[in-house]
Structure formats: structure tokens, C-alpha cells
Amino acid sequence: MSWEIQFRKTEAQLDIKLASFLNPQSFANVDHIENDINLLLDELTVIIDGAEQTISSSPSFALQHKLARHRDVLSDYYSQFKRAKEKTRATKNRVDLLGSVRNDIEAYRNKSYSNEQTLNKENDKLKSSHNLADQAIKIAMDTQESLRFQRSLYKGINKRFLELGQKFPMLNSLIGRIKNRKKRDSLIMGTVVGFCIILILYYSG
Incomplete structure (x- = not known):
């Protein structure tokens, strides 16, 4: 299997993981998805580095250009992943904050209801x-x-x-x-x- 086919296959897996990372079903598995993405990015880096060593002695401009284009794609994936992490963490923090506020409101309501019941009983x-x-x-x-x-x-x-x-x-x-x-x-x-x-x-x- 050529390095380019390996790159395309890994790239397809990475696209799926990035989509799941940006729109997680549950924030409980975000860390697991993030680890998978890091592994796929490392795998793409290894593929590009290996291809670069293979064709470094080749005078073919087309191969050099193709390799440069794939390295640009890899760099773009790193940028996308960085932005995705910032967005996901901001969303998770917002959800955690809203959950905390809801819990505080619910606790206050339960306490108020309990106090009201106590007052009614005393009355x-x-x-x-x-x-x-x-x-x-x-x-x-x-x-x-x-x-x-x-x-x-x-x-x-x-x-x-x-x-x-x-x-x-x-x-x-x-x-x-x-x-x-x-x-x-x-x-x-x-x-x-x-x-x-x-x-x-x-x-x-």
C-alpha cells in the first residue's frame, strides 16, 4: 500500500473523529476521542515523514508537490484540531456551568419547599x-x-x-x-x- 493511500485512509478516519469531537453525544467520552485524534495525527505525521525520506532523492517535481500538499493538509488538520479543542472545552465549561446553576436552583427550590412544609406543619x-x-x-x-x-x-x-x-x-x-x-x-x-x-x-x- 502506497503512502498516499495510507494517508487517505487515515485522513478519512480523522475526519470522522473530528466530527464526533465537535458534536459529542456525551462529554464523558470527549477525552477518549481527543486521544484517538492525537494518535491519527501522529500516524499522518509518520506517513508524511516516511514518504519524504523515500522521495527525497527523487527529482520528480510532481511527487515533491504532492508531498508538500499533503503536509499542508496535515498542518491544516492540526489547526482544525486546536480550534475544535478550544470550542469543545468552551462548550463543556458552559454546559458544566449551566448544570451547576440548575443544581443550585433545584437545591434552593427543594430547600424552600422543605422550609415551607415545615412552616405549614408548625402552623x-x-x-x-x-x-x-x-x-x-x-x-x-x-x-x-x-x-x-x-x-x-x-x-x-x-x-x-x-x-x-x-x-x-x-x-x-x-x-x-x-x-x-x-x-x-x-x-x-x-x-x-x-x-x-x-x-x-x-x-x-
């Missing part, structure tokens, strides 16, 4: 605590109103019993027992209400 928890506190206050107020009603009722009953006790002395002992029972009921009622309020406040926290 719901606060609302629930307020509702439970309102319920506890309502229970306490209803209980207080009930105790006031019972106190008023007991006062009326006591007054009536006192009047009867004055008329019937044996009723005094019965009145005393009723007073003790009223105190005990009030104490039990207060204890139950206080315990309920403590439970509500504990579980709302």
Missing part, C-alpha cells in the same frame, strides 16, 4: 394547640358556670334547711352532712377538670 400544630386550648378554656368556663349554679342552688337549699333546722333541730346534723358532701363534690369536680386541662395541654404540645 397546623399551632392551630391545633389553639383549638385544644380553646376547648380547655370552654370546658373550664362551662364547669365554672356549673359550679356557680350549684353554689347558688346549694345556698338556696342551705337557707331552706337552716330555716327548717331552726324549726326542727334534728335537721342540723343532716345539713352538716350535706355541707361536707358539697365540699367533697366540689373538690372532686375541680380535680377532674384540672387533670383534663393538663392532659389537653400536654398532648397539644
Whole structure:
């Protein structure tokens, strides 16, 4: 196989590699393609150098001109490859930068969404605590109103019993027992209400 056929064959492979290098499917294999191009350029250089040594003693102007033209082509390939590397690296840097910006934006969005969820949960928890506190206050107020009603009722009953006790002395002992029972009921009622309020406040926290 003549040096010129070898040059054309290697040149065709180089054209394919340069096209892939300029428009890579993925930047992950750019370094591999770049190494292949360097090997092909070295191979073309070896072919030209070998041909130059072979025809250096030949007086044929046509061969000298053909060799010079192929060396110009090789030089042009080196220039193309240099520009392709600059373009590919600039594109890769731009893609990496855009990817980094996208990742930062996505991380910020995820963080904002997480913070929003946390705030919503805290807000719901606060609302629930307020509702439970309102319920506890309502229970306490209803209980207080009930105790006031019972106190008023007991006062009326006591007054009536006192009047009867004055008329019937044996009723005094019965009145005393009723007073003790009223105190005990009030104490039990207060204890139950206080315990309920403590439970509500504990579980709302």
C-alpha cells in the first residue's frame, strides 16, 4: 500500500473523529476521542515523514508537490484540531456551568419547599394547640358556670334547711352532712377538670 493511500485512509478516519469531537453525544467520552485524534495525527505525521525520506532523492517535481500538499493538509488538520479543542472545552465549561446553576436552583427550590412544609406543619400544630386550648378554656368556663349554679342552688337549699333546722333541730346534723358532701363534690369536680386541662395541654404540645 502506497503512502498516499495510507494517508487517505487515515485522513478519512480523522475526519470522522473530528466530527464526533465537535458534536459529542456525551462529554464523558470527549477525552477518549481527543486521544484517538492525537494518535491519527501522529500516524499522518509518520506517513508524511516516511514518504519524504523515500522521495527525497527523487527529482520528480510532481511527487515533491504532492508531498508538500499533503503536509499542508496535515498542518491544516492540526489547526482544525486546536480550534475544535478550544470550542469543545468552551462548550463543556458552559454546559458544566449551566448544570451547576440548575443544581443550585433545584437545591434552593427543594430547600424552600422543605422550609415551607415545615412552616405549614408548625402552623397546623399551632392551630391545633389553639383549638385544644380553646376547648380547655370552654370546658373550664362551662364547669365554672356549673359550679356557680350549684353554689347558688346549694345556698338556696342551705337557707331552706337552716330555716327548717331552726324549726326542727334534728335537721342540723343532716345539713352538716350535706355541707361536707358539697365540699367533697366540689373538690372532686375541680380535680377532674384540672387533670383534663393538663392532659389537653400536654398532648397539644
